[in-house]
Amino acid sequence: MQKRKSKILYIDTNVVLDFIADKDNNVVVLMKSVKSRGWKLRISTFAMIELAEYRKNEIFLWDKLSKNTSLNKIMKRIRNPRDNKKLKDFQFEQVSNWLDDLQSELPNIDFLDIGPSEGKDEISSWQLARDLSIYSNLNAKDVIHFATAIAAAQSNGCDFFITSDGEFYKGAKKIVEDLKMKNKLKILKPKDFIEKYPPIKKNEVEQN
Numbered sequence: 420m421q422k423r424k425s426k427i428l429y430i431d432t433n434v435v436l437d438f439i440a441d442k443d444n445n446v447v448v449l450m451k452s453v454k455s456r457g458w459k460l461r462i463s464t465f466a467m468i469e470l471a472e473y474r475k476n477e478i479f480l481w482d483k484l485s486k487n488t489s490l491n492k493i494m495k496r497i498r499n500p501r502d503n504k505k506l507k508d509f510q511f512e513q514v515s516n517w518l519d520d521l522q523s524e525l526p527n528i529d530f531l532d533i534g535p536s537e538g539k540d541e542i543s544s545w546q547l548a549r550d551l552s553i554y555s556n557l558n559a560k561d562v563i564h565f566a567t568a569i570a571a572a573q574s575n576g577c578d579f580f581i582t583s584d585g586e587f588y589k590g591a592k593k594i595v596e597d598l599k600m601k602n603k604l605k606i607l608k609p610k611d612f613i614e615k616y617p618p619i620k621k622n623e624v625e626q627n
Contacts (some may be wrong), residue, residue, distance in 0.1 A: 426458045429531055429568040430568035431582035432560075434609060436473065439521055442469045442489035445609040448618065449581070455619040461577065463567050469560070474514045479504045487490060531577065533567040544570030555594060561587050565594065572604035579605050581612060 437443035438450060453460055476497045483493045496502045506514075522528055533544045548566035553556055557565060561584075571577035582588050591606045607615070 425578060426456070426511060426537040426578040427461055427531075427571075428453060428458060428581055428612075429461045429463075429564075429571065429577050431564055431580070431584065431587065432462075432469045433583045434581050435462065435466065435521070435525070436585050437471060437609070439524065440473075443609070445613060446583070448613045449609045450526055451618040452616050457527070459527045459529065460525055461529055461571075462525075463532050463564065464530055465532070465560075465563050465567075470521065471514055473520060474517050475504065475506060475510075478506065478510050478513060482510075483487055485583075531567055531571050533563060533570060549621070551594065555590055557587065557590050557594075561590070565591055568604060569595075569598070569600065572600060575603075577604060579607055579612065581607055583609060 422506050434446055434449075438446040440608070450460075452458075479497065480493055484490070496504065533548065544566050547569060552559060563618045565580065565587075568577050568580045572586055580591060582591065585608075588606060588608055595601055595604055595606055
């Protein structure tokens with residue numbers, strides 16, 4: 420029987436957080452499906468930066484709550500990107516260890532990053548990111564994630580883009596249609612993905 424082709428899923432940062440922080444059932448099942456099928460997950464280094472920031476804010480929050488700082492004052496500092504939260508070295512180690520543990524929980528994970536195009540007919544991924552930032556309603560963070568996935572899909576290095584963000588999902592679907600890439604890159608929410616590709620049971624894997 421023909422060997423199953425391994426697919427590649429680029430997952431948005433919110434999907435990682437849904438899995439790690441909230442244990443969202445749809446994302447948990449998605450991870451089981453990826454593992455059972457032997458498919459590959461990809462995140463970007465930029466996503467790791469976002470996740471590090473998330474974990475720093477979480478550590479800062481609990482540290483200040485333990486010192487009876489008001490929640491309102493804490494949230495004001497968290498929302499201010501210029502605020503120096505003055506975390507200590509041992510807290511940076513906590514962030515690093517948390518990121519390592521996170522990667523170990525994600526099946527078949529590796530990195531996919533924005534970079535120069537490889538083919539002469541392919542648009543530069545940074546040029547694409549610039550164009551998306553001008554001609555779409557995506558914010559800067561979403562633009563970087565989506566340009567990364569599109570650039571990879573151009574060279575058959577990405578099959579699915581998975582996001583839990585409804586507005587991002589709608590914007591990404593439109594962009595893929597405009598670029599005539601619907602056959603190269605499928606945009607799905609976790610719930611849609613597991614409906615189309617549920618986990619494979621052990622006996623089904625053995626039959627294939």
